[in-house]
Amino acid sequence: MTDTLAPSVILSGITHRYGQLTAVDGVSLSVAPREVVCIVGPSGCGKSTLLRLISGLESVQKGEIAVEGQQLATAGRSLPPERRPVGMMFQDFALFPHLTVAGNIAFGQTDRPRAERMRRVNELLETMALTRYADAYPHTLSGGQQQRVALARAMARDPKVLLLDEPFSALDEQLRRSVREEVVRIIRASGIATIVVTHDPEEAMEMGNRVVVMEAGRVVQADTPVNLYQRPANSFVARLFGEVNRFEATVRDGHIVTPLGRVMAPGLPGGTKVEVACRVEDLELVPLGARPDAVPVRVRHSSFLGPATRVCLDLGGSEVHARLPGHVNVRAGEELSAAMAAERVMVFPAG
Ligand SMILES: Nc1ncnc2c1ncn2[C@@H]1O[C@H](COP(=O)(O)OP(=O)(O)OP(=O)(O)O)[C@@H](O)[C@H]1O
Numbered sequence: 001m002t003d004t005l006a007p008s009v010i011l012s013g014i015t016h017r018y019g020q021l022t023a024v025d026g027v028s029l030s031v032a033p034r035e036v037v038c039i040v041g042p043s044g045c046g047k048s049t050l051l052r053l054i055s056g057l058e059s060v061q062k063g064e065i066a067v068e069g070q071q072l073a074t075a076g077r078s079l080p081p082e083r084r085p086v087g088m089m090f091q092d093f094a095l096f097p098h099l100t101v102a103g104n105i106a107f108g109q110t111d112r113p114r115a116e117r118m119r120r121v122n123e124l125l126e127t128m129a130l131t132r133y134a135d136a137y138p139h140t141l142s143g144g145q146q147q148r149v150a151l152a153r154a155m156a157r158d159p160k161v162l163l164l165d166e167p168f169s170a171l172d173e174q175l176r177r178s179v180r181e182e183v184v185r186i187i188r189a190s191g192i193a194t195i196v197v198t199h200d201p202e203e204a205m206e207m208g209n210r211v212v213v214m215e216a217g218r219v220v221q222a223d224t225p226v227n228l229y230q231r232p233a234n235s236f237v238a239r240l241f242g243e244v245n246r247f248e249a250t251v252r253d254g255h256i257v258t259p260l261g262r263v264m265a266p267g268l269p270g271g272t273k274v275e276v277a278c279r280v281e282d283l284e285l286v287p288l289g290a291r292p293d294a295v296p297v298r299v300r301h302s303s304f305l306g307p308a309t310r311v312c313l314d315l316g317g318s319e320v321h322a323r324l325p326g327h328v329n330v331r332a333g334e335e336l337s338a339a340m341a342a343e344r345v346m347v348f349p350a351g
């Protein structure tokens with residue numbers, strides 16, 4: 001593991017305002033060498049602003065950014081983008097249409113002797129399996145190939161950190177998955193510390209050693225994908241990574257009564273207002289009366305999704321959902337019993 005190594009990238013106390021709007025609010029974050037960190041969050045939460053600050057496209061107003069011990073920027077002091085050891089790849093690839101693939105990759109290395117530049121270009125063409133397209137122009141390439149050219153260009157100057165902003169959003173669903181796997185393989189093999197911005201939680205979990213969840217300019221939780229899913233810091237994080245059923249309730253005598261049964265609440269004082277959340281895949285359905293702890297529900301409708309069946313249920317007039325693996329035959333109007341998987345129920349302070 002890389003945890004013992006000094007971080008490659010350190011952001012300390014970054015706050016950034018556009019006029020009255022605070023786009024980034026006191027963000028501190030470090031990325032270890034060889035680590036891929038994904039920043040995920042809804043539109044407008046400040047993800048791209050963070051990348052723009054690291055790359056130097058935006059000046060730091062408050063806080064500090066350092067890469068491998070070198071200060072890149074602090075309020076009033078800033079290294080220009082071209083002098084930062086940072087490679088950036090944008091969502092639209094931003095390739096130069098009038099330059100060949102080799103020309104695009106060579107761009108920005110003008111400070112290097114020609115022989116060295118060509119050596120690096122050839123090396124990257126090989127890594128990206130693009131050698132036979134060296135003299136082709138971007139518009140003649142597939143989306144996946146263009147993506148690899150953009151990545152090669154971002155890596156050409158041997159940056160110490162790679163920044164990818166929504167790198168796959170221009171690709172269709174089918175292509176996205178395979179290109180994503182390929183890009184992650186290349187990045188991991190390169191060992192460059194990488195920050196990926198995405199609004200897609202699944203993409204973040206698949207790519208990141210660590211995932212940073214942002215909301216309204218702040219970091220809500222920075223953790224491994226497993227911890228984010230199993231131990232979300234709050235209801236917002238829980239909902240980001242999957243559909244949940246939620247109930248507001250109050251703690252009484254060490255437990256919480258919800259419409260789906262009792263939940264233990266050890267250590268929470270009586271009277272505490274809480275939100276109880278249960279992932280749709282953690283709602284178990286059994287025949288009516290089969291379990292004493294389950295409550296009666298009636299099927300409203302169900303949808304077969306391929307790997308799972310999503311069932312919409314009436315619970316005393318309100319609606320809850322279950323997601324069962326595979327194809328499950330349930331009829332509208334059918335009566336069943338539902339219970340939450342006790343060990344996976346989540347309890348948060350009421351918002
Ligand atoms: N140049 C700018 N001038 C004024 N406001 C801006 C500017 N750039 C971004 N903002 C605002 O700052 C906030 C954060 O924007 P940012 O682009 O960082 O969010 P984001 O999380 O990357 O969103 P998206 O996923 O939609 O790209 C938004 O409210 C946005 O409207």
